[in-house]
Amino acid sequence: MTAIPIQPPLIQLSGVTKTLKGQGEPRPILSGVDLTVRAGESVAILGRSGSGKSTLLSLIGLFDRPDGGQYLLHGRDISRIPERRAARLRSQEFGFVFQRFFLLKHLTAMQNVAMALVNGQGWLPRRKRRAKVMTALEQVGIAHLAKHRPARLSGGEQQRVAIARALVREPRVLLADEPTGALDTETGALVIDVLHAATDRGCGLILVTHDHAHANRMGRVVRLSDGLLVPERAGVFS
Numbered sequence: 001m002t003a004i005p006i007q008p009p010l011i012q013l014s015g016v017t018k019t020l021k022g023q024g025e026p027r028p029i030l031s032g033v034d035l036t037v038r039a040g041e042s043v044a045i046l047g048r049s050g051s052g053k054s055t056l057l058s059l060i061g062l063f064d065r066p067d068g069g070q071y072l073l074h075g076r077d078i079s080r081i082p083e084r085r086a087a088r089l090r091s092q093e094f095g096f097v098f099q100r101f102f103l104l105k106h107l108t109a110m111q112n113v114a115m116a117l118v119n120g121q122g123w124l125p126r127r128k129r130r131a132k133v134m135t136a137l138e139q140v141g142i143a144h145l146a147k148h149r150p151a152r153l154s155g156g157e158q159q160r161v162a163i164a165r166a167l168v169r170e171p172r173v174l175l176a177d178e179p180t181g182a183l184d185t186e187t188g189a190l191v192i193d194v195l196h197a198a199t200d201r202g203c204g205l206i207l208v209t210h211d212h213a214h215a216n217r218m219g220r221v222v223r224l225s226d227g228l229l230v231p232e233r234a235g236v237f238s
């Protein structure tokens with residue numbers, strides 16, 4: 001009988017700490033965060049304004065490093081990696097979606113998505129690049145708007161272009177920081193659907209949100225409170 005190899009979690013944070021050292025007194029923001037995210041799992045992070053949700057997401061997305069604790073990505077310790085390696089992992093492993101869409105207004109939806117391939121994927125033949133871009137636009141349901149510039153797209157459609165741009169590199173983890181913050185409730189729900197669909201393809205999804213309804217669409221809900229992540233609602237993986 002062959003043993004089935006056990007996949008390590010995509011993300012495993014243990015006792016992660018972060019203190020902000022500005023001009024005044026050092027201020028602890030994260031004081032021992034534990035979080036495990038597996039392939040295909042979705043987690044919502046709730047927490048009051050200023051509780052450190054974006055700080056946590058920037059550590060997970062390797063824009064910053066923890067002061068203490070351990071960060072494993074696919075079982076490998078990346079808690080203290082240098083910026084060069086972090087930059088490579090950021091573009092290979094993560095897709096980012098923010099409240100603002102950050103689309104280039106003179107480029108079409110297609111060209112905006114293709115930018116993510118130009119930056120960091122090496123050289124891809126034109127036909128292959130186009131196919132990848134169209135697949136990503138199809139995944140978010142706006143392939144028919146491929147030739148539209150942002151000014152001709154609604155807020156929800158623009159956010160879907162931004163999600164396609166995050167998906168086109170086939171990230172293993174999607175990090176979404178208030179992705180519905182600039183959208184009305186109905187459009188926001190549609191964007192959450194699109195993000196959640198990525199988990200069906202094995203992507204891990206971490207969603208920072210203030211919206212309880214959106215959080216409840218995720219497999220698991222945790223709350224950042226006093227520098228710690230506490231379970232709010234367990235999911236199938238917990």
Ligand SMILES: Nc1ncnc2c1ncn2[C@@H]1O[C@H](COP(=O)(O)OP(=O)(O)OP(=O)(O)O)[C@@H](O)[C@H]1O
Nearest residue numbers: 020022029047048049050051052053054055056224
């Ligand atoms: N670069 C920085 N320099 C100084 N303080 C910062 C910096 N970035 C964040 N902070 C502070 O750290 C704390 C946590 O900020 P963070 O943005 O992570 O919170 P948040 O939970 O995402 O808030 P919100 O829900 O309002 O977006 C806040 O008090 C914020 O003012």
